[in-house]
Amino acid sequence: xxxxxxxxxxxxxxxxxxxxxxxxxxxxxxxxxxxxxxxxxxxxxxxxxxxxxxxxxxxxxxxxxxxxxxxxxxxxxxxxxxxxxxxxxxxxxxxxxxxxxxxxxxxxxxxxxxxxxxxxxxxxxxxxxxxxxxxxxxxxxxxxxxxxxxxxxxxxxxxxxxxxxxxxxxxxxxxxxxxxxxxxxxxxxxxxxxxxxxxxxxxxxxxxxxxxxxxxxxxxxxxxxxxxxxxxxxxxxxxxx
Amino acid sequence: xxxxxxxxxxxxxxxxxxxxxxxxxxxxxxxxxxxxxxxxxxxxxxxxxxxxxxxxxxxxxxxxxxxxxxxxxxxxxxxxxxxxxxxxxxxxxxxxxxxxxxxxxxxxxxxxxxxxxxxxxxxxxxxxxxxxxxxxxxxxxxxxxxxxxxxxxxxxxxxxxxxxxxxxxxxxxxxxxxxxxxxxxxxxxxxxxxxxxxxxxxxxxxxxxxxxxxxxxxxxxxxxxxxxxxxxxxxxxxxxxxxxxxxxxxxxxxxxxxxxxxxxxxxxxxxxxxxxxxxxxxxxxxxxxxxxxxxxxxxxxxxxxxxxxxxxxxxxxxxxxxxxxxxxxxxxxxxxxxxxxxxxxxxxx
Numbered sequence: 370x371x372x373x374x375x376x377x378x379x380x381x382x383x384x385x386x387x388x389x390x391x392x393x394x395x396x397x398x399x400x401x402x403x404x405x406x407x408x409x410x411x412x413x414x415x416x417x418x419x420x421x422x423x424x425x426x427x428x429x430x431x432x433x434x435x436x437x438x439x440x441x442x443x444x445x446x447x448x449x450x451x452x453x454x455x456x457x458x459x460x461x462x463x464x465x466x467x468x469x470x471x472x473x474x475x476x477x478x479x480x481x482x483x484x485x486x487x488x489x490x491x492x493x494x495x496x497x498x499x500x501x502x503x504x505x506x507x508x509x510x511x512x513x514x515x516x517x518x519x520x521x522x523x524x525x526x527x528x529x530x531x532x533x534x535x536x537x538x539x540x541x542x543x544x545x546x547x548x549x550x551x552x553x554x555x556x557x558x559x560x561x562x563x564x565x566x567x568x569x570x571x572x573x574x575x576x577x578x579x580x581x582x583x584x585x586x587x588x589x590x591x592x593x594x595x596x597x598x599x600x601x602x603x604x605x606x607x608x609x610x
Numbered sequence: 611x612x613x614x615x616x617x618x619x620x621x622x623x624x625x626x627x628x629x630x631x632x633x634x635x636x637x638x639x640x641x642x643x644x645x646x647x648x649x650x651x652x653x654x655x656x657x658x659x660x661x662x663x664x665x666x667x668x669x670x671x672x673x674x675x676x677x678x679x680x681x682x683x684x685x686x687x688x689x690x691x692x693x694x695x696x697x698x699x700x701x702x703x704x705x706x707x708x709x710x711x712x713x714x715x716x717x718x719x720x721x722x723x724x725x726x727x728x729x730x731x732x733x734x735x736x737x738x739x740x741x742x743x744x745x746x747x748x749x750x751x752x753x754x755x756x757x758x759x760x761x762x763x764x765x766x767x768x769x770x771x772x773x774x775x776x777x778x779x780x781x782x783x784x785x786x787x788x789x790x791x792x793x794x795x796x797x798x799x800x801x802x803x804x805x806x807x808x809x810x811x812x813x814x815x816x817x818x819x820x821x822x823x824x825x826x827x828x829x830x831x832x833x834x835x836x837x838x839x840x841x842x843x844x845x846x847x848x849x850x851x852x853x854x855x856x857x858x859x860x861x862x863x864x865x866x867x868x869x870x871x872x873x874x875x876x877x878x879x880x881x882x883x884x885x886x887x888x889x890x891x892x893x894x895x896x897x898x899x900x901x902x903x904x905x906x907x908x909x910x911x912x913x914x915x916x917x918x919x920x921x922x923x924x925x926x927x928x929x930x931x932x933x934x935x936x937x938x939x940x941x942x943x944x945x946x947x948x949x950x951x952x953x954x955x956x957x958x959x
Contacts, residue, residue: 372749379745383736449732453788456698456731458722459749608701 373463373470376454380471384437394433394479398425401548402483406491412550413572419495420550422487423571427507427564428547429479434472435514436534442468442522443530446606465603469515476511480504495575503571506580510567510588514541516595523602563591649712651676651796651827652697657706658851659692666692668851669706674829676795679822681842682831685938689851690831691729694800697829698726711795718796722751725794727785729801735774739765742773743787750792762817763787764810778805786814790821797821799830803837815841835934849938850945863933869906870927873913873920874898886912902936 384390402425405417412420445451454464484504487493495503521533542548544555545564559565566587570580650673659667667689674680684690695701696708699715710718718724734742743760747753760766765783768776773784782805789797802818803811818841822828832838838845839859847855847862855862874897883892888905899920903909906925913920 375745375748379734379737379741383734386736445732445734447732448735449728449730450734451732452700452728453731453733453785455700456719456724456726456728457746457749457788458720458751458792460720 372457372459373466376459376463376467377470377474380467381474384471384475387437390433390437390475393436394429394476395482397432398429398479398483399486401425401428402486403490406486413569413576415572415576416491416493418487418491419493419575420568420572422483422491422493423503423507423568423575424547424549426480426483426487426504427510427545427567427571428542429483430476430507430511431514431541431547431564432538433476433479434511435518436538438468438472438515438518439521439525439530439534440527442519443525443527446523447527465519465599468519469512472515472518473508473512476508480507499574499578502574506570506574507567510563510570513563513588513592513595516592516599520595520598520602523599523606561587563588566591648676650674650709651678651711652829653709654693654697655707655709657693657696657703657708659689659696659701660704666851667696667703670848670851670853672846672853672856674796674827676827677822677825678844679828679842680830680844680846681838682829682846682848683833683835683838683934684831684848685833688848690848691800692851693848694726694728694798694829694831698724698728698798722792723794724796724798725789725792726798727789727800727802729804731785731788733773733781733784733788736772738770738772739776739784739787740769742784743769743791746788747791752793754791754793756791759787759791762790762820764813764817779807779810782806783810783814794826796827796829799828801832802830803832803834811837847934847937849941852941854937854941862937863927864904869903869925871901871903871906871909871923871925872899873923875918875920882916 402421406421406425408417408421410417412424442451451464455461481504484500517537521530521537525533541562541564544551544559545562546556546559546568547564551559551565566584569584570588573580573584652672652674654670654672657667657670658665670689670693682690682693692701696703697710697715699719708715711723715724719726734745737745740756740760743765744756747756747759757766760769763783763786765780765787768780773781776784782802786799786802789799803814806814815837818828830842843858845855845857845859845862846853857864876897878894878897878899880892880894883889883894883899883901886901886903887908888903889901889909890904891902893900901909910923910925
């Protein structure tokens with residue numbers, strides 16, 4: 370386990386040096402929040418400032434867990450780094466575990482910074498437990514995308530990861546209602562996305578003090594699906610990595 | 611060794627490790643591994659690997675003993691890399707069994723008993739050489755001090771450079787560092803000196819010699835014959851996935867008929883010539899007789915003892931390269947002419 374943690378630590382320090390990563394996970398959500406955070410409207414029965422805080426925190430965290438990881442895993446597989454690791458005493462699953470741990474660690478800043486912005490710029494007032502529950506819901510929700518990143522990174526070559534990552538990025542942002550609250554037909558369709566579930570859990574907690582079971586189940590189902598895809602992808606490349 | 615003018619200058623003892631343990635009598639073609647005691651470090655038992663219709667490795671059986679420096683020699687596509695991949699648990703054999711230190715290859719890698727460097731191994735970008743070596747060292751149950759590894763691999767001078775900004779030769783040495791940063795009992799290297807210049811290559815083998823001096827076992831694949839001749843105390847020649855020859859460099863040369871003997875005879879008696887000791891190959895053109903022999907002295911004495919008085923006697927030695935070419939060419943000829951039931955001297959090995 371210590372080897373896996375050492376690898377995760379190295380992954381985190383690599384990410385910290387990466388400007389692109391900081392732009393996507395922190396700079397973009399902060400900028401959007403500064404521009405749109407004070408819109409006078411409602412989103413899922415809570416103030417827009419509160420909805421948009423949840424949306425932007427999820428946006429930063431999910432794109433950080435997905436885009437960057439999928440690209441890197443694919444590249445590192447192509448370069449033979451994964452193969453190199455298999456020649457060390459590090460356990461076989463350590464690479465994937467370290468990637469997920471690192472992305473969990475590096476999505477924390479985007480959540481914390483956007484939440485601070487929500488509190489002091491958007492004037493969102495919540496009891497302490499609601500802050501904590503919302504942050505945890507978003508944080509755990511990003512695991513879904515860390516798993517998808519593993520599936521995509523193992524299955525596709527770097528050249529094809531780029532367009533797929535863009536599609537995933539926009540699809541789950543827009544149809545998950547991260548940028549604006551969903552309504553009507555769009556909502557009927559978007560309800561099924563994991564990003565929608567995560568945002569809905571948080572806004573329900575903020576508005577009503579509890580989340581709907583169906584959304585929690587939704588998150589779990591998506592997680593199981595993506596972990597399954599990731600496992601298949603990793604296994605299918607066992608002899609070629 | 612001295613009697614072979616291989617053209618590589620220095621004698622075997624400048625490179626070899628524990629050479630004195632081995633009888634190097636030319637012509638001794640007994641199974642090499644049997645001469646060493648102890649359980650095998652690595653054993654391949656009738657191992658095959660099939661990729662679709664291609665049989666990359668075909669019934670490979672061999673043992674490596676502790677402390678040996680073994681070169682795996684073969685042309686491109688001979689099955690060297692596939693064999694090493696299976697040894698390192700990267701690929702599974704289609705059939706057969708591989709044991710490393712008495713257990714399966716995966717377990718041997720994960721317990722740190724094997725350190726390896728492959729041509730296809732990549733490095734983590736965006737970190738410095740020192741950070742990378744420090745990281746991989748942490749994975750080992752019995753780590754070497756990082757500074758020692760950096761020095762041994764000859765990478766201390768650029769330890770603070772970023773991994774993704776190194777030259778090919780430097781990258782190769784970093785990969786080597788990752789193979790030796792734990793106290794492994796067996797080191798496996800696939801074409802270790804490919805991207806190195808002559809001087810770096812010399813330094814590399816010097817440090818490799820230190821690595822194995824303490825009783826470690828080294829297996830390396832190469833297509834540089836000179837390297838196999840100088841660095842290895844045992845050579846495995848493989849071609850088309852099969853083991854063709856197994857012995858010391860001297861034995862390999864003898865195996866192919868290490869010397870060429872030629873003379874002229876007024877009256878050529880082919881059946882007699884074919885019965886000469888040490889004879890591997892015979893060519894007769896009019897009165898000119900050309901013989902490839904594993905023991906040219908014995909061959910020549912037998913000719914003289916029979917009362918012949920040959921003229922224009924010439925004895926020339928074959929290098930390892932010619933031996934290697936002879937062995938693989940013979941094998942390829944067999945493959946294309948599989949129906950012929952000719953027996954070859956080589957099959958006794």
